[in-house]
Amino acid sequence: MPVHASKAAWRLLAACAIANAACGLPPAKAQMTTAQTDALPRAETDERQDSFYCAERRLGYWFYCNRPKPPEQKSPAPAASATSQLDAITATLRELKAKAILEPTPANVTAYIRFQRAQLDRASLFSDVWQRAIWQDPELDYTLQRPVSTLGKRQWQDSRSAERNAAMAQLSERYGLFYFFAQSCGACEVMSPIVQSVASTWHIAVRAISTDGGPSRHFPNYTVETNQRSRMGLEPKVTPAVVLWDAQTGRPIPIGYGVMSADELQDRIYLLTSKEAGRDY
Known part of the structure; x- marks a missing residue:
C-alpha cells in the first residue's frame, strides 16, 4: 500500500471515530450540553465585552462604557377640577376688569371685553343646553306643575280653583274661625267684611272677638277678649288676626295678620288644611 494511501486511510478512520462518538451521545446529554452553552450568564458576557472595548481597546469615546440609565417616567399631573377652573376664570375676569379700570388703555379695555365676551358666550351655551334638557325630560320641567305661559296659567288656575272650592265646601264640618279685631283699627274696617x-x-x-271692647257693625254678636290670643300662642298686639280652629284636634291654626283679599284668605285656608308643607310650591 502506498504511503499516501495509508495516511489517507488513517485520517478517514479518525474522522469516523470522532463522528461516531458525537453521534453516539445520548439525547439527554446532547440537550444538556446545548443548555449549558445557552445558559452562560449574560452579565459575564456583557462584562467581558465592556472590558474588551473599554479597557483593552479603550474605545470608550465611541462606545457607551457606562450604560445610560433609562429615562424616568413621570406620572401625569392630575387634571384640574371643574371648580378650580371656574375659580380661575372668575379670578382672571376680575383681574382684567380691575386693570382696565385702573389703567384704561385701549389694550387693557380690549382684553377685558374679549375675555368677558368669551364668558358670556359660555354662559349662553349653558343656558341653551339647560333649556333643551328641560324640554326633553318632563321630570325636570317645573312648568308642568306651575305653568308660566298665559294659556297654561289660566288652565292651572281654573283647576286649582275647582280643587280649592271642593275642599272649602267640606271645611265647616271640622273647622271654625276666630276673628280678632279692634274698633280703633282702620285695617279691621277693611278686613271685617x-x-x-x-x-x-x-x-x-x-267667632268675632273685640280686643279693645269696641263693637263691629259686621259682627254684632262679638265678644270681648279674655286673653284668648295668649292661650292660642298668637301675637297679642296685632289686629286684625284670623285663626282657624280645628275642632277634631282642638288646636288653633293661625291664617294670617293684617288685610288679605278674599281669594288670598281662601288660598291660605285651603293650603293649611289640605296640603302638606312642600307639596305645593
Missing part, C-alpha cells in the same frame, strides 16, 4: 263674606260663602262659623 272680607271675613264675613268668606264665612258666609262656605257656611263657616265665625
Whole structure:
C-alpha cells in the first residue's frame, strides 16, 4: 500500500471515530450540553465585552462604557377640577376688569371685553343646553306643575280653583274661625267684611272677638277678649288676626295678620288644611 494511501486511510478512520462518538451521545446529554452553552450568564458576557472595548481597546469615546440609565417616567399631573377652573376664570375676569379700570388703555379695555365676551358666550351655551334638557325630560320641567305661559296659567288656575272650592265646601264640618279685631283699627274696617263674606260663602262659623271692647257693625254678636290670643300662642298686639280652629284636634291654626283679599284668605285656608308643607310650591 502506498504511503499516501495509508495516511489517507488513517485520517478517514479518525474522522469516523470522532463522528461516531458525537453521534453516539445520548439525547439527554446532547440537550444538556446545548443548555449549558445557552445558559452562560449574560452579565459575564456583557462584562467581558465592556472590558474588551473599554479597557483593552479603550474605545470608550465611541462606545457607551457606562450604560445610560433609562429615562424616568413621570406620572401625569392630575387634571384640574371643574371648580378650580371656574375659580380661575372668575379670578382672571376680575383681574382684567380691575386693570382696565385702573389703567384704561385701549389694550387693557380690549382684553377685558374679549375675555368677558368669551364668558358670556359660555354662559349662553349653558343656558341653551339647560333649556333643551328641560324640554326633553318632563321630570325636570317645573312648568308642568306651575305653568308660566298665559294659556297654561289660566288652565292651572281654573283647576286649582275647582280643587280649592271642593275642599272649602267640606271645611265647616271640622273647622271654625276666630276673628280678632279692634274698633280703633282702620285695617279691621277693611278686613271685617272680607271675613264675613268668606264665612258666609262656605257656611263657616265665625267667632268675632273685640280686643279693645269696641263693637263691629259686621259682627254684632262679638265678644270681648279674655286673653284668648295668649292661650292660642298668637301675637297679642296685632289686629286684625284670623285663626282657624280645628275642632277634631282642638288646636288653633293661625291664617294670617293684617288685610288679605278674599281669594288670598281662601288660598291660605285651603293650603293649611289640605296640603302638606312642600307639596305645593
